[in-house]
Amino acid sequence: MSSVSVRKYGDGFVVRYGRRKLGLDTGFEGGTTLLSHSHMDHVGGLKLADLVVGTSGTFDTLKARGGRVRGGKLTLNYGESYTIDQIKITVLNAGHVLGSSMFKIEIGNGPSILYTGDFNIVDSLVHTGAHASDADVLITEATYGDPSWVFPERKGVYENIITETKRLQEENKIPVLKAYSLGKAQEAIGLLNKNGMETISGNYSIDAVSDIYRKHGKEIQFLKLTDEETPAILTGEGVVISSSIRHTLLNVRKNLGRALAKELHNKMVVLSLSGWTLGKYREEGFPLSAHTDFPGLIRFAEEVNPRLAYCFTENGNTLAMHLSNNGIQAVPLG
Ligand SMILES: [Zn+2]
Structure with missing residues (x-):
């Protein structure tokens, strides 16, 4: 054989x-x-x-x-x-x-x-x-x-993400959750939705993939940079999801103007959602893998x-x- x-x-x-x-x-x-x-x-x-x-x-x-x-x-x-x-x-x-x-x-x-x-x-x-x-x-x-590599229970990771995100908002910062555009970004959007938090996608790749998730019955809600209400939400209670900080800043400048891009740049605190936040890599963020x-x-x-x-x-x-x-x-x- x-x-x-x-x-x-x-x-x-x-x-x-x-x-x-x-x-x-x-x-x-x-x-x-x-x-x-x-x-x-x-x-x-x-x-x-x-x-x-x-x-x-x-x-x-x-x-x-x-x-x-x-x-x-x-x-x-x-x-x-x-x-x-x-x-x-x-x-x-x-x-x-x-x-x-x-x-x-x-x-x-x-x-x-x-x-x-x-x-x-x-x-x-x-x-x-x-x-x-x-x-x-x-x-x-x-x-x-x-x-x-031993990941903590997901429920606790979710709670920590929300606690830290709310804390940053109270400090008048803009939380930016950095996540892969396919998979992690949609999980982050779902988490923010569940906790009643306004969510803005900072990258077109996240927009495109999230639309596919919705087509497949995943009920995730978020604002795109092209949406009318996005500027007010961004400077208010918004949380940004980004797969590339550099591109997000460029996209904000292109869609919403230089002043808002500058405000985002000055106020943002980036938190990575990745298994690599544990161990020797130590990216700032949470071990969501x-x-x-x-x-x-x-x-x-x-x-x-x-x-x-x-x-x-x-x-x-x-x-x-x-x-x-x-x-x-x-x-x-x-
Ligand atoms: Zn993969």
């Missing part, structure tokens, strides 16, 4: 089993690509693929962010399967961003493979956490795959219970070592 091989290819991976091969978050000439989500480090080479498999959330956010697929698109919902060349592909929720997917790949009477893409097992205000599915081979991300922390990665792998695990991204070595110590044969990938 053939064995499965997994190799780094472009920004993603290629899985081979006998003569069959699949791209995972990477395209290759004439092939099929499984696209886990539309963050920039997962969409390389898509134009080369004959067929790209993903969810409507992934394809919609990809388009909103300027990405393109040249070949065919196969859209599947969570839980749906598609069989191509005797390979059954099932899409599972990854809990990372809108539409993000894990893929379960079952090859004829060969092994089953679970590819996680980026994933989060924790529920958030706008995303539902991922669940493990058993497989012979696990290909798992390891972004926070070092024991030093769209990824699974170290204990979660270990627990997830134990639930998948694979014969072999591949660990990708920068902490792949460390996670592989810890999984091996926990009785799961594991190797870094990439």
Whole structure:
């Protein structure tokens, strides 16, 4: 019987089993690509693929962010399967961003493979956490795959963000929450909405992706810089969401004038929403992560219970070592 091989290819991976091969978050000439989500480090080479498999959330956010697929698109919902060349592909929720997917790949009477893409097992205000599915081979991300990465409970992080944001407003500052335009920005908007706080998007990329979230039934409300009431809210009780402070300041100057841009620049206090606010990176802000922390990665792998695990991204070595110590044969990938 053939064995499965997994190799780094472009920004993603290629899985081979006998003569069959699949791209995972990477395209290759004439092939099929499984696209886990539309963050920039997962969409390389898509134009080369004959067929790209993903969810409507992934394809919609990809388009909103300027990405393109040249070949065919196969859209599947969570839980749906598609069989191509005797390979059954099932899409599972990854809990990372809108539409993000894990893929379960079952090859004829060969092994089953679970590819996680980026994933989060924790529920958030706008995303539902991922669940493990058993497989012979696990290909798992390891972004926070070092024991030093342990995230606090999300509810407490939410409370801390709101407390600090309100405190800054009382000091006549303008809180600016810095967040990735896909995923974290919409979670931040949802959090501010829940607490009745006026929210302004400072970047067009956040506008575009948030509109897709709304199209997919996520009820998030925010002002764009082009909205009539934005100037009064900005200098009143507004909280700005920004994926790029430099661009936000430029956008405010362009849409609302030099004086308001200057006022924002003088009064703003930037708080990052990211797992990287913990540990040695110490960005000012709060550890709100769209990824699974170290204990979660270990627990997830134990639930998948694979014969072999591949660990990708920068902490792949460390996670592989810890999984091996926990009785799961594991190797870094990439
Ligand atoms: Zn991602």
